[in-house]
Amino acid sequence: MENLAAQLGPLNSTHAPGSTSRTGPTVAIIGGGWAGLSCAVECVRHGLRPTVFEAAAGVGGRARTVGLDGLRLDNGQHILIGAYDATLAMMRTVGADPDRLLLRQPLALTFADGFELRARSGSRLGLAMAFLGCRGLGWRDRVAALRLMRAIGRPSGKDETVAGLLARTAQTANNTRHLWAPLCIAALNTGIADASAHVFACVLRDSLMGARGASDLLLPGVDLGQLFPEPAAHWLAAHDCAVRTGVRVRAVREDARGFLLSDGTAEDVFDHVVFAASPHQVPALLGDLPRLSALAAQIGLLEYEPISTVYAAFDTSVRLPAAMTGFAEGEPHWLFDRGALGGPAGLTASIVSAATMPREQTEAAVLATLRAQHPDLPAPLWVRTITEKRATFRCTPARVAIEQPADARIALAGDYLLPDYPATLESAVRSGIAAARRISAPSP
Numbered sequence: 001m002e003n004l005a006a007q008l009g010p011l012n013s014t015h016a017p018g019s020t021s022r023t024g025p026t027v028a029i030i031g032g033g034w035a036g037l038s039c040a041v042e043c044v045r046h047g048l049r050p051t052v053f054e055a056a057a058g059v060g061g062r063a064r065t066v067g068l069d070g071l072r073l074d075n076g077q078h079i080l081i082g083a084y085d086a087t088l089a090m091m092r093t094v095g096a097d098p099d100r101l102l103l104r105q106p107l108a109l110t111f112a113d114g115f116e117l118r119a120r121s122g123s124r125l126g127l128a129m130a131f132l133g134c135r136g137l138g139w140r141d142r143v144a145a146l147r148l149m150r151a152i153g154r155p156s157g158k159d160e161t162v163a164g165l166l167a168r169t170a171q172t173a174n175n176t177r178h179l180w181a182p183l184c185i186a187a188l189n190t191g192i193a194d195a196s197a198h199v200f201a202c203v204l205r206d207s208l209m210g211a212r213g214a215s216d217l218l219l220p221g222v223d224l225g226q227l228f229p230e231p232a233a234h235w236l237a238a239h240d241c242a243v244r245t246g247v248r249v250r251a252v253r254e255d256a257r258g259f260l261l262s263d264g265t266a267e268d269v270f271d272h273v274v275f276a277a278s279p280h281q282v283p284a285l286l287g288d289l290p291r292l293s294a295l296a297a298q299i300g301l302l303e304y305e306p307i308s309t310v311y312a313a314f315d316t317s318v319r320l321p322a323a324m325t326g327f328a329e330g331e332p333h334w335l336f337d338r339g340a341l342g343g344p345a346g347l348t349a350s351i352v353s354a355a356t357m358p359r360e361q362t363e364a365a366v367l368a369t370l371r372a373q374h375p376d377l378p379a380p381l382w383v384r385t386i387t388e389k390r391a392t393f394r395c396t397p398a399r400v401a402i403e404q405p406a407d408a409r410i411a412l413a414g415d416y417l418l419p420d421y422p423a424t425l426e427s428a429v430r431s432g433i434a435a436a437r438r439i440s441a442p443s444p
Contacts, residue, residue: 024048027439028261028270030249030285033061034425035413036276037232037243038090038432044239045093046440048272051241053261055248055277058225059233062278062391063425065225068384074224075386076309077336077349079186079324081107082121082216083206084426086433091228094235101227102218103323103341107208111136111326112373115178122212141172145179152201153209159397165197177328185333185353188395188422189305196397202420219323221342253288259409272439276413276432280304280390292405299402302416307391308355310366311338312380316345320374331357331365346381359385392423404438411435 024047029036032054043050058064065072080087080102088098109117115136120126131137131145148169160168162184166176181192187203188195207215220227233243251262252273259273275282283296310332320337327333332350339345350366357365363383370377393399393416401419404412413435415427 025271025439026258026269027051027272027274027436028053028249028252028259028268029274029276029413030252030261031061031276031278031281031413032056032059032229032233032243032245033276033278034063034087034228034428035415035432035435036061036274037229037236038086038429039274039276039411039413039436040236040241040243040432041090041093041232042433042436043440044236044241046436048436048440049241050236050274050436051268051270052236052243053247053249053263054243054245057246058229059243059245060225060229061428062388063224063428064229065223066386068386069382071344072223072225073311073384073386074220074309074349076307076388076391077334077351078220078224078425080218080220080425081207081214082218083210083214084218084424084429087228087426087429090429090433091231094228094231096226096228096231098218101220101222103221104213104216104218107215107217108324109179109182109326110322110324111178111182111328113328115328117179119208119215120212121208121210121215124209127208136178137174138172141174144170144172145175147171148175148180149204149209152204155198155201159196159198161397162192162195162197162200165200166192182326182328182333187424189307189353189392190395190422191354194394194396196395196399198397199395199420199422203422217324219336219341223343249285251288252285272409272411274411274413274435274439276435278390279393279414279416282412282414289410291407292410295403295405298400299416301400303394303396304390305354305392305394306356306387306389308352308359308362308385308387310350310352310363311384311386312348312350312367312370313344313382314346314348314380315378318346318377320348325373327369330369331355331362332369335370355387359387395422408438408441411438 027048027050029052032052040050107119117134119130131142151169184192250264253260257269259270283300286292286296323340325335331352333353334351336349338347413432415423417431418427421427
């Protein structure tokens with residue numbers, strides 16, 4: 001994001017750019033999350049001059065690092081998988097080496113009650129062997145699991161809830177409890193009673209039934225800021241681009257000069273504009289562009305699900321048996337030993353998806369589960385909870401597909417734009433790349 005000194009003067013930049021040597025069209029990108037930053041990087045690669053505006057003090061959006069009592073903590077524990085091709089390529093582009101920053105391991109769903117599934121993607125035979133060798137599944141369970149995988153391999157074109165899919169393929173209660181319900185809540189952040197079976201099937205096809213390595217778990221060995229957002233901001237600064245944090249765009253208008261962005265005190269003009277903010281913020285940003293009122297109303301219909309991450313710090317000698325453990329019922333859904341993933345020793349992160357309880361109840365439930373599973377665990381030194389109230393959109397069959405504006409000078413970027421996928425880092429990155437390519441295409 002190039003610093004257009006003459007155009008952008010009054011607005012402050014966290015990453016001060018160098019000389020303004022490019023002469024391509026200018027692009028305003030509103031939102032410095034994974035979608036906005038990916039869009040900016042792709043814009044540079046297409047000869048455009050982007051500038052990112054981020055209201056928060058730092059980049060990363062809903063997958064960022066925050067400061068809490070002097071510690072750098074993620075606003076939520078994220079897992080990547082081997083199928084995230086666009087994300088891994090984008091990390092490499094900005095100098096964030098996935099092989100160094102991510103711990104890759106074959107898919108291993110290990111639950112506190114002894115259930116365990118280990119699988120490698122790449123062949124149907126390998127997947128069948130994974131179910132046949134799964135600890136905790138009986139023969140009836142295994143046959144039912146294979147029946148579901150065959151069903152999703154033949155898309156019907158109709159959508160239904162995941163619960164409907166499970167009933168239609170006669171899944172057992174054990175499969176639902178240990179396989180499909182945990183995978184659904186982890187991937188879609190929506191329970192099986194409401195979640196889209198079409199999206200769930202797409203996730204399973206791309207991971208479990210995908211190319212070799214697609215189902216591998218990629219566990220971050222650094223905080224989210226170091227994983228992509230901060231390297232991306234430094235890469236953009238090195239390419240004479242401005243990442244303007246702490247600047248909230250309050251209005252976007254259009255006149256003969258182009259698109260006018262205002263933060264309430266100053267106005268800047270751009271040839272293109274990309275709305276890469278969280279979707280609940282986009283309708284208000286479109287408010288001064290009357291021809292996009294229908295699009296704003298459509299985005300306004302999206303519903304959201306929260307995610308809470310409960311951090312508990314123990315003595316540095318504390319080690320959990322596994323870096324990642326699942327729980328088939330209750331809270332949390334997943335438990336991570338951050339000390340085993342490059343974080344502070346003794347720090348745990350417990351994930352409660354689609355969280356609805358008050359913070360105090362959530363923390364009490366998580367700590368009760370930890371004590372029940374690990375009776376020798378000492379009392380925590382401290383507990384902190386970070387809740388993203390709109391962590392993801394609610395991924396249901398009724399979700400309306402959002403179309404891009406007719407005007408090719410305008411684009412949307414965000415994880416809510418890919419109709420076949422849930423709200424993931426990969427969806428955000430793909431959408432950002434697509435937005436950049438859209439506005440860089442020559443006019444018909």
